[in-house]
Amino acid sequence: xxxxxxxxxxxxxxxxxxxxxxxxxxxxxxxxxxINTINRKNKIIKMLNKRIARQQRIKNAPSREGIx
Amino acid sequence: xxxxxxxYAKPEKSYQLAGKLLPWFIIFSAIxxxxxxxxxxxxxxxxxxxxxxxxxxxxxxxxxMMAMAAYSSMAMAAFxxxxxxxxxxxxxxxxxAPVGAVFTFIALFTGAxxxxxxxxxxxxxxxxxxxxxxxxxxxxxIIALYNAFSDKVLAGxxxxxxxxxxxxxxxIIHYSVVWWNTLHQGxxxxxxxxxxxxxxxxxxxxxMIIAFAAFLGTLMxxxxxxxxxxxxxxxxxxxxxxxxxxxxxxxxxx
Numbered sequence: 053x054x055x056x057x058x059x060x061x062x063x064x065x066x067x068x069x070x071x072x073x074x075x076x077x078x079x080x081x082x083x084x085x086x087i088n089t090i091n092r093k094n095k096i097i098k099m100l101n102k103r104i105a106r107q108q109r110i111k112n113a114p115s116r117e118g119i120x
Numbered sequence: 121x122x123x124x125x126x127x128y129a130k131p132e133k134s135y136q137l138a139g140k141l142l143p144w145f146i147i148f149s150a151i152x153x154x155x156x157x158x159x160x161x162x163x164x165x166x167x168x169x170x171x172x173x174x175x176x177x178x179x180x181x182x183x184x185m186m187a188m189a190a191y192s193s194m195a196m197a198a199f200x201x202x203x204x205x206x207x208x209x210x211x212x213x214x215x216x217a218p219v220g221a222v223f224t225f226i227a228l229f230t231g232a233x234x235x236x237x238x239x240x241x242x243x244x245x246x247x248x249x250x251x252x253x254x255x256x257x258x259x260x261x262i263i264a265l266y267n268a269f270s271d272k273v274l275a276g277x278x279x280x281x282x283x284x285x286x287x288x289x290x291x292i293i294h295y296s297v298v299w300w301n302t303l304h305q306g307x308x309x310x311x312x313x314x315x316x317x318x319x320x321x322x323x324x325x326x327x328m329i330i331a332f333a334a335f336l337g338t339l340m341x342x343x344x345x346x347x348x349x350x351x352x353x354x355x356x357x358x359x360x361x362x363x364x365x366x367x368x369x370x371x372x373x374x
Contacts, residue, residue: 054165065166067173070237074176074230082335085222089342096349100362
């Protein structure tokens with residue numbers, strides 16, 4: 053291991069701010085990308101479900117021939 | 121020889137294949153990310169000149185490499201899409217662009233955070249940095265252009281053309297450190313020469329490069345599947361798929 057103590061590890065030889073900033077921002081952006089991808093999937097599936105429900109309603113609607 | 125690939129031009133087949141590959145990609149990228157990060161942050165020795173600040177390399181270099189790799193795969197897909205009119209290739213282009221854009225952003229950001237302590241400046245208008253910034257703008261341009269059209273057939277074609285035009289930037293990024301006198305250092309790893317890096321520092325870097333590649337693959341597969349569903353939303357197979365999924369979920373809930 054390259055560090056002697058936990059405090060040593062967090063200070064990164066005085067470069068802690070830059071190292072942790074880089075790692076945090078990078079992983080955060082990757083996580084946002086994952087969340088965005090999953091959200092988009094859910095949105096598409098919701099849209100498709102709506103379409104299926106609509107088709108079902110059209111199919112089940114009573115015929116209007118007798119009314120007109 | 122290429123016959124075995126023909127069925128995969130059908131969106132349904134490709135959707136299923138991507139679904140089968142996805143879990144393996146997820147597991148593989150999770151493992152490599154954890155191993156690479158822990159090794160790079162904890163076990164790699166500090167650099168004799170840069171101290172511990174060099175540990176930024178373990179995200180900076182893989183992100184930059186994979187940003188360019190993502191662009192080259194997009195360019196190949198765009199070529200296939202334009203020449204052979206294969207819609208799935210267009211979908212690949214648009215599925216990859218956001219991932220590449222995020223990788224480029226990471227490369228630029230970590231570069232800035234590394235440049236500040238080492239060069240004394242967050243940003244310099246150096247050839248490598250500037251061409252990488254242009255790559256980010258090209259990525260954003262492709263995404264914006266695709267979203268600007270409501271007709272997705274047209275949108276896909278326009279995005280593919282822009283992708284091919286933007287390829288000119290890739291050799292510029294790669295050779296910028298050779299052609300111009302840049303503040304940015306030259307390549308550390310090259311295919312033909314021995315790497316100019318100690319082996320115990322190189323191993324975590326290689327693992328992180330693989331991790332970013334696997335992550336790129338994972339996100340490409342996920343977004344590829346999303347785009348297929350969105351673009352094929354009027355097809356019976358998509359509706360059937362969603363219906364069976366819903367039925368399975370209902371059974372699970374019971």
